[in-house]
Amino acid sequence: MKDKDIINVRKRQGEKEKYVRPLLKGLAHTMKKFWSKPKTIQYPDQKREVSQRWRGLHELTRNEEGELKCVACGLCASICPARCIDVTPYEEEGGIRYPKEFEIDESRCIFCGFCQEACPKEAIKLTRIYDFVNFSRDECRFDIEKLSDSKKHRFKQKKGKYEHLLG
Ligand code: SF4
Numbered sequence: 722m723k724d725k726d727i728i729n730v731r732k733r734q735g736e737k738e739k740y741v742r743p744l745l746k747g748l749a750h751t752m753k754k755f756w757s758k759p760k761t762i763q764y765p766d767q768k769r770e771v772s773q774r775w776r777g778l779h780e781l782t783r784n785e786e787g788e789l790k791c792v793a794c795g796l797c798a799s800i801c802p803a804r805c806i807d808v809t810p811y812e813e814e815g816g817i818r819y820p821k822e823f824e825i826d827e828s829r830c831i832f833c834g835f836c837q838e839a840c841p842k843e844a845i846k847l848t849r850i851y852d853f854v855n856f857s858r859d860e861c862r863f864d865i866e867k868l869s870d871s872k873k874h875r876f877k878q879k880k881g882k883y884e885h886l887l888g
């Protein structure tokens with residue numbers, strides 16, 4: 722600690738030190754900030770770009786033929802710490818497997834990314850979508866259809882009023 726950082730409490734401060742100097746310092750700081758570029762943005766009209774590593778809403782990926790890559794192995798559901806993935810497998814005669822039902826409860830998810838890491842088929846990924854809103858817990862349950870087009874569930878502005886486009 723330097724000498725200038727030590728405050729002598731026995732020495733009484735004069736009016737100038739007590740009020741005027743802090744006031745001037747505060748005003749100077751205000752003026753400095755007044756002319757600088759604001760850090761805030763007008764959300765949701767403006768949206769901030771999040772990091773590449775951001776873990777947001779899930780998406781089920783498809784192959785070039787447009788079929789789900791998922792083979793309903795259930796690894797993602799087993800590793801999920803929040804137990805929010807439900808997979809019901811279906812197997813065709815030729816041994817081709819796919820999910821009959823696939824559901825994620827986004828309201829319980831902690832966005833750890835384990836499901837994406839565990840998937841052997843790169844069939845599930847976490848997008849950078851952070852702004853999805855719902856009016857009920859049921860709407861937070863994302864099925865195959867919703868998970869196939871996650872961008873559709875971003876919060877959007879419509880005719881000057883803020884609405885989300887779910888449902
Ligand atoms: S991100 Fe984590 S909590 Fe969310 S579904 Fe995947 S494994 Fe479960």
Ligand code: SF4
Nearest residue numbers: 791792794795797840
């Ligand atoms: S998303 Fe991946 S880990 Fe989960 S059931 Fe499908 S193939 Fe298995």
